[in-house]
Amino acid sequence: MQAEIIISGFGGQGTLYAGQLMAYAAMDEGKHVTWIPSYGPEMRGGTANCTVVISDDEIGSPTALHPTAVIAMNLPSLDKYEPMIKPGGYLIVNENMVNRAAVRDDIHVLMVPASTIAMEIGNERAANMVLLGALEGNMHLLEEGALEGALEAHTAARLKKFIPMNIEALHRGAEFQAG
Amino acid sequence: MALELIKGNIAIAETALRVGLVSYFGYPITPQTELLEHLSARMPELGRAFVQAESELGAINMVYGAACTGLRTMTSSSSPGVSLMQEGISYISGTELPAVIVDVVRGGPGLGNIAPSQADYTQLVHGGGHGEYHLIVIAPASVQEAVDLTSLAFDLAEKYRMVVCLLLDGSLGQMMEPVELPEFQPLRTTPPAWAIGSPDSKEHVVMTSINIDPPNQEQFNVKMMTRWEEVEKNEVRYKGYYLDDAEYVVIGYGTAGRIALTAMRAAREQGLKIGLLRPISLSPFPTRAVDELADRVKGFLVVEMSNGQMLDDIISIAARRVPVDFYGRMGGMVPYPDEIANAINDLVNGEHDVNADGRAKWLTKMRELVGTGE
Numbered sequence: 312m313q314a315e316i317i318i319s320g321f322g323g324q325g326t327l328y329a330g331q332l333m334a335y336a337a338m339d340e341g342k343h344v345t346w347i348p349s350y351g352p353e354m355r356g357g358t359a360n361c362t363v364v365i366s367d368d369e370i371g372s373p374t375a376l377h378p379t380a381v382i383a384m385n386l387p388s389l390d391k392y393e394p395m396i397k398p399g400g401y402l403i404v405n406e407n408m409v410n411r412a413a414v415r416d417d418i419h420v421l422m423v424p425a426s427t428i429a430m431e432i433g434n435e436r437a438a439n440m441v442l443l444g445a446l447e448g449n450m451h452l453l454e455e456g457a458l459e460g461a462l463e464a465h466t467a468a469r470l471k472k473f474i475p476m477n478i479e480a481l482h483r484g485a486e487f488q489a490g
Numbered sequence: 491m492a493l494e495l496i497k498g499n500i501a502i503a504e505t506a507l508r509v510g511l512v513s514y515f516g517y518p519i520t521p522q523t524e525l526l527e528h529l530s531a532r533m534p535e536l537g538r539a540f541v542q543a544e545s546e547l548g549a550i551n552m553v554y555g556a557a558c559t560g561l562r563t564m565t566s567s568s569s570p571g572v573s574l575m576q577e578g579i580s581y582i583s584g585t586e587l588p589a590v591i592v593d594v595v596r597g598g599p600g601l602g603n604i605a606p607s608q609a610d611y612t613q614l615v616h617g618g619g620h621g622e623y624h625l626i627v628i629a630p631a632s633v634q635e636a637v638d639l640t641s642l643a644f645d646l647a648e649k650y651r652m653v654v655c656l657l658l659d660g661s662l663g664q665m666m667e668p669v670e671l672p673e674f675q676p677l678r679t680t681p682p683a684w685a686i687g688s689p690d691s692k693e694h695v696v697m698t699s700i701n702i703d704p705p706n707q708e709q710f711n712v713k714m715m716t717r718w719e720e721v722e723k724n725e726v727r728y729k730g731y732y733l734d735d736a737e738y739v740v741i742g743y744g745t746a747g748r749i750a751l752t753a754m755r756a757a758r759e760q761g762l763k764i765g766l767l768r769p770i771s772l773s774p775f776p777t778r779a780v781d782e783l784a785d786r787v788k789g790f791l792v793v794e795m796s797n798g799q800m801l802d803d804i805i806s807i808a809a810r811r812v813p814v815d816f817y818g819r820m821g822g823m824v825p826y827p828d829e830i831a832n833a834i835n836d837l838v839n840g841e842h843d844v845n846a847d848g849r850a851k852w853l854t855k856m857r858e859l860v861g862t863g864e
Contacts, residue, residue, distance in 0.1 A: 331666065334495055334666060335495055338495050338668040343668075344495075345667050346495070346666040346667070347664065347665040347666070369751070370748070371748050371749060371750070371751030371752030371753075371827065372748065372751075372752040372826070373665055373748070374749075374824065374826065375827075376827070376828045465495075
């Protein structure tokens with residue numbers, strides 16, 4: 312098994328962190344994993360993305376031209392990555408941040424109102440976790456509860472108070488199932 | 491031991507600490523800065539020396555001074571900064587001192603950009619400084635390998651009293667992977683017998699690279715070359731993948747090597763017998779391994795994130811026994827496995843002309859792919 316996931320959005324939306332959480336969870340269950348950010352001037356605003364590769368085997372390329380899945384947190388990300396996804400792969404979109412539907416019909420598409428859900432549970436910044444929950448809830452790349460476990464295991468003490476909200480965000484996202 | 495998920499830059503810094511780094515001197519430059527940043531916090535915590543120098547020239551000459559004590563010292567930088575250090579590297583080499591230099595390579599030439607590149611191969615493997623000296627150059631392809639080779643770098647620097655360079659590209663510096671870090675080693679604070687400050691040393695120890703008497707200098711150079719023969723005998727490292735039944739072999743190091751692994755697997759799925767040779771020590775180079783393959787395979791594909799700097803070495807070893815194709819990206823661009831897979835297909839389905847110029851073929855393709863901007 313190998314999966315390549317690109318998580319992309321504006322700087323500050325938590326794309327890099329969402330990828331890191333996946334990477335921690337994959338590491339904790341003994342999988343090979345790489346996390347690589349785009350590290351250009353986009354770190355100072357503009358778009359930010361990372362690629363996570365999870366595999367049972369030694370990982371070659373840490374990036375992929377045709378990823379298995381993409382989380383698009385804004386319109387530029389949707390425009391850029393929708394055409395690249397491997398047929399049969401997954402596209403998870405923050406519906407609140409785009410003004411169009413996906414056009415591909417050979418991939419699974421989930422339009423998730425992640426910002427709305429995140430605000431409902433207390434903080435718009437949890438939208439990244441809603442989308443990650445939707446990804447994992449459909450693709451099942453990790454063992455049940457792996458992301459929740461990684462949150463518990465790898466969150467800094469001063470941020471632990473956000474864990475319950477993030478777990479709720481993951482669960483709310485997982486309720487969205489691709490048709 | 492528990493695994494940790496950390497960036498290549500930080501993994502190198504933390505490993506250096508744990509294997510007994512006594513002093514660090516550096517100047518910030520992307521994409522290497524996290525390495526220096528990590529040490530700026532950790533070295534004072536441990537009561538060790540961290541100095542942010544006024545420039546890379548200052549940093550390398552501080553390393554020169556610290557290395558005279560024989561205690562573990564290092565600097566790190568990225569391409570333009572390493573170019574500035576070349577004079578100092580030659581001086582340290584000419585004084586037979588152990589030091590570790592990390593080059594997290596970025597796109598160039600000139601100030602270039604902060605994106606990943608492998609275009610410092612020539613300046614480090616074939617010497618960027620003046621005079622006849624060699625560096626040991628080792629190139630990790632993963633964060634764990636960066637950890638293991640950092641530890642090795644200090645050992646080799648001490649064993650041979652040479653400068654050891656850890657050569658990686660910006661993407662490996664920024665990439666996170668699970669790693670097992672070494673345990674803390676006891677810190678050596680007493681200089682070895684040959685060094686300044688040793689309790690066993692003579693009253694006056696002179697450390698210099700000046701050697702005004704040519705016969706004397708030549709004798710020294712013979713000694714250095716003899717030591718290099720030992721290094722070539724003992725310190726060649728590489729990793730082979732599916733070489734046993736390979737009909738064609740891809741050769742790439744570092745990030746280009748691991749991307750080629752993905753391409754090689756895709757080619758294997760198509761039924762092509764492709765192997766991969768990933769040099770880990772670039773200096774000394776795995777010449778014999780390449781030489782033996784040239785006798786029994788049908789062709790090589792060299793993959794680099796440069797204009798083909800290692801390619802020249804492979805062409806020289808292959809000596810027209812097999813065709814040597816090339817695929818490279820330059821200026822901070824990183825190839826996707828798909829591009830390398832295409833290059834593998836071109837090699838397999840190509841003319842098999844041992845006299846063909848692999849670089850010229852590639853450059854023709856590049857003019858179509860990216861143009862010249864004119």
